[in-house]
Amino acid sequence: EDQVTQSPEALRLQEGESSSLNCSYTVSGLRGLFWYRQDPGKGPEFLFTLYSAGEEKEKERLKATLTKKESFLHITAPKPEDSATYLCAVQAKETSGSRLTFGEGTQLTVNP
Amino acid sequence: DSGVTQTPKHLITATGQRVTLRCSPRSGDLSVYWYQQSLDQGLQFLIQYYNGEERAKGNILERFSAQQFPDLHSELNLSSLELGDSALYFCASSFRAGGPQYFGPGTRLLVL
Numbered sequence: 001e002d003q004v005t006q007s008p009e010a011l012r013l014q015e016g017e018s019s020s021l022n023c024s025y026t027v028s029g030l031r032g033l034f035w036y037r038q039d040p041g042k043g044p045e046f047l048f049t050l051y052s053a054g055e056e057k058e059k060e061r062l063k064a065t066l067t068k069k070e071s072f073l074h075i076t077a078p079k080p081e082d083s084a085t086y087l088c089a090v091q092a093k094e095t096s097g098s099r100l101t102f103g104e105g106t107q108l109t110v111n112p
Numbered sequence: 113d114s115g116v117t118q119t120p121k122h123l124i125t126a127t128g129q130r131v132t133l134r135c136s137p138r139s140g141d142l143s144v145y146w147y148q149q150s151l152d153q154g155l156q157f158l159i160q161y162y163n164g165e166e167r168a169k170g171n172i173l174e175r176f177s178a179q180q181f182p183d184l185h186s187e188l189n190l191s192s193l194e195l196g197d198s199a200l201y202f203c204a205s206s207f208r209a210g211g212p213q214y215f216g217p218g219t220r221l222l223v224l
Contacts, residue, residue, distance in 0.1 A: 100213060
């Protein structure tokens with residue numbers, strides 16, 4: 001069974017204080033690892049897809065990296081508007097279907 | 113705005129009742145997914161349709177059913193509702209397997 005564990009559960013940062021969020025996963029065969037941002041009461045917003053170990057993707061203050069067992073979301077010089085829950089999900093190489101298995105998320109708060 | 117639309121935004125109903133949630137995917141996307149998000153279980157995959165055919169099934173209750181119509185919109189039917197069915201229900205769509213899934217704004221269901 002596919003499993004995704006995210007840590008920490010919650011993270012408080014000061015504006016400008018860089019940090020990393022962790023996503024550990026077990027999957028029979030990884031098709032892709034996805035990062036989403038979710039604001040309270042809203043739908044998850046797609047950020048990145050990573051497909052193979054060593055791959056990196058960047059978008060503004062966010063950078064996602066992937067190894068064979070985990071992924072990191074690095075946040076550089078965060079701003080209050082980066083406050084949200086960040087979700088990690090994996091998609092397995094199933095014979096049919098493209099379901100995502102999500103972690104519980106990391107709730108990020110950035111204080112001004 | 114992801115391009116995925118869901119109606120209604122909010123739904124309040126009583127135990128034992130039946131409701132229908134509607135989803136229109138992004139233009140060009142053939143796959144539609146349904147997810148349930150509750151406070152204690154995070155985002156859980158329910159079911160996937162591809163071009164009108166059921167493609168994958170998650171832990172979807174027998175009281176729940178879904179379909180995708182020729183115009184590619186999808187409906188999720190929830191019957192014999194229980195208090196524990198109260199949750200956010202999200203629809204997502206994608207163009208291809210392995211590609212990112214784009215989520216709608218969700219339907220918040222409250223069963224009293």
